[in-house]
Amino acid sequence: MIRFRGAAVRRGERRALHPLDLAIIERRVGVVGANGSGKSTFVRLLNGLLVPSEGVVEVLGLDSAREGKALRRRVGFLFQNPDNQIVYPTVGEDVAFGLKARGLGRAEAEARVGAALGRYGLAGFEDRLVHELSGGERQMVALAGVMALDPELLVLDEPTTLLDLRNKGRVMRAVAEADCAVVMVTHDLDLLNGFDRVLVFDEGHLVADDSPHEAIGRYRSLAA
Amino acid sequence: MHRMRPGLKLVLLPVAGTAMFLSQSPIVMASALAGVVLLYLVADFSSHLAAAQLRPAFPALAILFVVQLWFAGMDVAATVALRLAALILLASLVTLTTRMSAMVDVLERVLAPLRPIGVDPAKVGLAISLAIRFIPAVAGVFAEVREAQRARGVERNLLALAVPLIVRTLKMADEVAEAIDARS
Numbered sequence A: 001m002i003r004f005r006g007a008a009v010r011r012g013e014r015r016a017l018h019p020l021d022l023a024i025i026e027r028r029v030g031v032v033g034a035n036g037s038g039k040s041t042f043v044r045l046l047n048g049l050l051v052p053s054e055g056v057v058e059v060l061g062l063d064s065a066r067e068g069k070a071l072r073r074r075v076g077f078l079f080q081n082p083d084n085q086i087v088y089p090t091v092g093e094d095v096a097f098g099l100k101a102r103g104l105g106r107a108e109a110e111a112r113v114g115a116a117l118g119r120y121g122l123a124g125f126e127d128r129l130v131h132e133l134s135g136g137e138r139q140m141v142a143l144a145g146v147m148a149l150d151p152e153l154l155v156l157d158e159p160t161t162l163l164d165l166r167n168k169g170r171v172m173r174a175v176a177e178a179d180c181a182v183v184m185v186t187h188d189l190d191l192l193n194g195f196d197r198v199l200v201f202d203e204g205h206l207v208a209d210d211s212p213h214e215a216i217g218r219y220r221s222l223a224a
Numbered sequence B: 001m002h003r004m005r006p007g008l009k010l011v012l013l014p015v016a017g018t019a020m021f022l023s024q025s026p027i028v029m030a031s032a033l034a035g036v037v038l039l040y041l042v043a044d045f046s047s048h049l050a051a052a053q054l055r056p057a058f059p060a061l062a063i064l065f066v067v068q069l070w071f072a073g074m075d076v077a078a079t080v081a082l083r084l085a086a087l088i089l090l091a092s093l094v095t096l097t098t099r100m101s102a103m104v105d106v107l108e109r110v111l112a113p114l115r116p117i118g119v120d121p122a123k124v125g126l127a128i129s130l131a132i133r134f135i136p137a138v139a140g141v142f143a144e145v146r147e148a149q150r151a152r153g154v155e156r157n158l159l160a161l162a163v164p165l166i167v168r169t170l171k172m173a174d175e176v177a178e179a180i181d182a183r184s
Helices: A039-044 A068-072 A091-101 A106-119 A135-147 A165-177 A212-223 B006-020 B026-042 B047-072 B074-096 B100-117 B121-151 B158-183
Strands: A002-011 A014-024 A028-033 A054-059 A075-078 A153-157 A181-185 A197-202 A205-210
Touching: A014 A039, A014 A054, A014 A205, A028 A039, A028 A212, A039 A153, A039 A181, A039 A197, A068 A075, A068 B158, A075 A135, A075 B158, A091 A106, A091 A135, A091 B100, A091 B158, A106 A135, A135 A165, A197 A212, A205 A212, B006 B074, B006 B100, B026 B047, B026 B074, B047 B074, B100 B121, B121 B158
Parallel strands: A028 A181, A028 A197, A075 A153, A153 A181
Antiparallel strands: A002 A014, A002 A054, A197 A205
């Protein structure tokens, strides 16, 4: 599903991610590391938002550097801050944005918007103004907008950092119920219980790649 | 009003606005203003809502009235102020009874014939929606920056306010662009 072959990212003189060889077929993969460790760089390679400075990243059989647009149609991405990923003033318009960009007709888009909002506890929110929603509701709107597109892979970059305990639970329940594969960056190690595999990054290197228990143990020892 | 086609409303608005310039009578302008307020009631809005739409413009209307009164007399002052009030209320009524997405759809249809010369109606529509969406967001950033500066005892310092506001807004723009790329 995901394959890195010598993929690295350079930012000026600095290597944000050192050459990495990796293959991922697991359905639930966690990514942890200190701030600036390269984990956000790593996940941004998964949908072609970032292309490798060297090497190749292949996701779902697509080369992220050459087929980025096609890749982004199959990979959903949820960012940390919902405020910066909701682009339309109302909930319904925002969830419909990606659907319209895919060329869906109005009636079908409306049906899928309604279904997505209902699935994430936002039934009837179509005409609500985004800036009047709580942080948790906005993150659920952002998630609905991504999942309405039926991605085959869902990538989440610290999706619960800005949320309280209750809303964290809502987002994680939604992630647990997602049919697609999930790769999630998080600082909240408890959320990785039940994941199949956890990658630990440190200063642009992959320093651990193991079960959640082992990988988190390694991460804790690095952070000590 | 709510069910009227958005395209028709957007055509009638400038037509009505232009028609208001055909008369210089304060009585006709007062009637036009009353007519617009009546439209609010027909649309199931209260007269209080109509007044609320006008409230932000009161200072400007008052200044305009006084200046016109000084230079041109009561009739002209009343005509100009009443006309402007009616226009503001009419435009507000259109936005209150029309979804933003519907207005943007109309705009995209109007711009469609310009595709051969490189105009992308979808991008224009997105730009307008983004501007509307992020007005409260940028206002929120402004409030946060001002609060932070006050907490540090830095008040009335334009640079201390402007620099973090611009930096945070630019960072926000970067992240928004990334989010749009991820979904389009």
